[in-house]
Structure formats: structure tokens, C-alpha cells
Amino acid sequence: MKKTLMTALLGTCVATTSVMAEDIVSLRVIGQPLATGLIQKNIEQPFFETLQETTGLPIEVNYKPLDTTGIKDVEELRVLKSGMFDLVSLRMSQVSRDEPTILGLDLVGLNPDYDAGREVAERFSGVVDARLQERFNTKLLGVWPFGPQVLFCDHPIGSLEDVQGLKVRVYDQNLAQFVESVGGTPVPLGFGDVHQSLALGTVDCAITGPSSANSAGWPEVTTHVLPLGFQMALNGYGINLDTWNEFTSDQQATLQAAFDELVDEIWAYSEELYEDALRCNVGEACETGTQFDLVEVPVSENDLALLRNGMRDISYPTWAEVCNKTNPQCSEDWLNALGEAVGME
Structure with a gap:
């Protein structure tokens, strides 16, 4: 009797664990505005619409361009922190009003071309990510450009x-x-x-x-x-940390790899569009x-x-004066990451 009961309980536990591991994670996504053009239309929206298929992750994606939601771009970090949406295509300049550290990615004159912009993004994204996690319960998945403004x-x-x-x-x-x-x-x-x-x-x-x-x-x-x-009009993808933590570590690695590939694709496509649009x-x-x-x-x-x-x-x-008021380490972190590269050690 006891053996039969124990077997039944173990079977129930295994079944429950299996169900939990395959629970569908709902991703409510805000994309770039439709009005911003071809990156949104040809790269970003198709990426999200096929994300479940290409990654095999247990997800359900509901993608909406920003200008169909009634939400303003300056509200994006607040929306992420609240959990109203799970993942947002962040308009960095606009959301920097809530977190000035972000603007350190794209100061006027810092990124005159694509090579400079990519180096800055790689060197300073970690600082921005840490700040977003601390203040807005948001993980930064990648940074990409619309291109020279x-x-x-x-x-x-x-x-x-x-x-x-x-x-x-x-x-x-x-x-x-x-x-x-x-x-x-x-x-x-x-x-x-x-x-x-x-x-x-x-x-x-x-x-x-x-x-x-x-x-x-x-x-x-x-x-x-x-x-x-x-x-360079750098933008990024942010995901609510509570949503991120619904995934296993292997699933997180798969999702991050998908965004790494997306970001690389946008960098290349952005430069093509820039030259052609000129x-x-x-x-x-x-x-x-x-x-x-x-x-x-x-x-x-x-x-x-x-x-x-x-x-x-x-x-x-x-920027440093403003940023240091809310983040005392702001300008020091920027100089540590970028000072040598831009001749401002």
C-alpha cells in the first residue's frame, strides 16, 4: 500500500514539474512606432512574430507598435517596471528622462559613425544594464542604432x-x-x-x-x-526581470542569443538603409x-x-552634471568605460 502511494506521489511530482517547465510565458511586447519606418517593419516586427518558432521557447508573443498602444515613449521604463508590458523596444533618448545614465550611450558628437557607435554600445551597455536592473526591474537585452541623425x-x-x-x-x-x-x-x-x-x-x-x-x-x-x-539614435530592448526569471537558465541563454543575432542584423541593416536613404x-x-x-x-x-x-x-x-545628481557614479563609470576611447581620460 505504502509503495503504491509513494509511486503515485512521485508520479504526480514528476508530472507537475514537467508541466511547470513547459508553462507558456506570455510576452506582451511594445515595438518601435510604425512611423519610424523600415527597421520596425522589415526586421523588428517579423522577429517578434516568429520568435516562438525560431527559438522553440514556450512563449506566446503579443507584439504591438508603440503608436498603436496609446503609451508615450517617455513612459516606456515605467511601463516595464510596472509589469504592464513584459518587453519593450526602448527609445533610449526619450526614456533617458527617467534614467539619465542611458544618455551616456549617445551624447551629441560621441557617435559620428557606425564604428564609433558600436564601440560605445559595447563598452557602456553593461553600465546601463546594471542601472536599469537596479531602478526599473529591467534587463537590457541589446543596443542598436537607427543611424546617424x-x-x-x-x-x-x-x-x-x-x-x-x-x-x-x-x-x-x-x-x-x-x-x-x-x-x-x-x-x-x-x-x-x-x-x-x-x-x-x-x-x-x-x-x-x-x-x-x-x-x-x-x-x-x-x-x-x-x-x-x-x-547615432541608439535604442535597445529591455525585458521585465520578473518575466526574465520565469525562464530557466538554458531558456534565458536561448532568448539572449536570439536578441544578440537580432541586434547584429539591425546594425548591418541600419547602415544599408542610411546610405540608401541619403x-x-x-x-x-x-x-x-x-x-x-x-x-x-x-x-x-x-x-x-x-x-x-x-x-x-x-x-x-x-550631461554629467545632471546624471551625477541621481547616480553619483555616473560620470566616473562613463570615463572608466569610454574615456580612453574618446580621448577624455
């Missing part, structure tokens, strides 16, 4: 200095202070509001990536483009966008010098 104007310009007196759309405080330093008037605007604001003359210029601008029709309401990379916007042969006829303003050595000096003299010290 450049200047579009509905106004004749011949150099960066010609923004003096013009109203320029910006998307974070670091960029705002740099624009102010060269005589422009920074105007914070969400991406979705920029086209109309340019058309109405609410702003004279705006900064974003060439591909996003092309997808959103900015060249319809501008005349000139200065392809000077102010920032051609599209000025009327040259291109494949991924709509042809327009913007005037391309040559980037001068003076423009590049203004950007380099701006990082050292404006972007870094301004």
Missing part, C-alpha cells in the same frame, strides 16, 4: 552655423543644448508631430535619420539636408525609399570641429 531644413543653409536664429526640432536635452550653443532655438517635438510642424513653419529645421525622414515624408516639407551625424533624399538612384530632390549641403571641417568640441565642452559636462 542629420539636419533637415525648410530654409537655405550652407553649414551648421547657419542654424543661428532658426527653430530646430530636437528629441532630447543633450541635443537641445548643443543646438542652442550654435545659435539655434531648440524645440522638443515627438517624431509624429514633426512633418506638420515643418509644413506649418512651427519649426524651420529638424533632426532625425535619413531613412526615418524619408519614410515620414520630411523631404516633402524641407529643402536642404546637412548629413552631419549628431547622434541617396533617395537628394534624388539619386536608390532602392528602399522615395526619391526627393533635397539640396545636400557638404559637411565641412568646421562643422566636424564644432561637433567634436561640442561633445567635450557641452554635451559631456552638461
